[in-house]
């Protein structure tokens with residue numbers, strides 16, 4: 758049974774909302790496939806891209822060459838483990854003001870800054886425990 762486009766998109770979004778680990782299209786596909794065996798990786802990727810373009814989810818490009826996706830569109834930051842590649846939510850009070858800070862430091866710049874992209878890199882708790890043990 759083929760799923761309607763809108764239904765496919767909802768299934769993919771519903772799955773993403775159950776995950777806090779910022780999965781790639783591959784991971785979404787592997788999971789959604791259990792319930793919808795006829796869905797293709799291409800369909801999953803296209804729908805994730807469309808949802809991101811529509812602003813219903815976030816697309817994260819953290820530098821590992823593969824897009825990660827986040828159903829949480831609220832303002833928050835991400836930590837990327839340089840050992841295992843996991844992408845973890847980080848809250849930050851004040852970093853949102855980075856735009857004002859940068860504008861204040863660049864008085865000769867006469868454009869308008871409308872946003873910024875910031876990722877934090879390091880070693881996650883699990884990987885730290887592995888090196889310590």
Ligand code: ZN
Pocket residue numbers: 838839840841842843880881882883884
């Ligand atoms: Zn790690």
Ligand code: MN
Pocket residue numbers: 779827829833834835845846
């Ligand atoms: Mn997130």
